[in-house]
Amino acid sequence: MGSEGLRKPHTKFGRVLKVALKGVVVLAVLWVPLCALLAGNLTNTFSEKASFQGGQLAAQLFWIYSYGLAAAPLLILVCHWIAGFFHSKKA
Structure with a gap:
């Protein structure tokens, strides 16, 4: 559930977050x-x-633009944590 999930995502949603983070x-x-x-x-x-x-x-x-640029990585991180929480519950 660390940054490994954003660097080497295993799910489609993880890949979307990775692309979003690169866009930011x-x-x-x-x-x-x-x-x-x-x-x-x-x-x-x-x-x-x-x-x-x-x-x-x-x-x-x-x-x-300035506030959005500051908030976007935090939003991506929260989405990553929530997705990781639900992914860990399935396993």
Whole structure:
């Protein structure tokens, strides 16, 4: 039930979690360039502009992306634990 189940999954659901975790890592690597595009600068500052880049909608997307990126690995881990619990009950 450790990380071995995510590195070498034996179930279809385990493979889905492994792919999801790799996707989260890719999104984490792309965090700086995507957020720089949203803000229009590298300091991630937003204002009350009417335009999208650096505006309020971009700021909302920035926070959703940032919080989602932090929550996704935790959600994957919890799903892995729950799946492992049910898998161990069958054995």
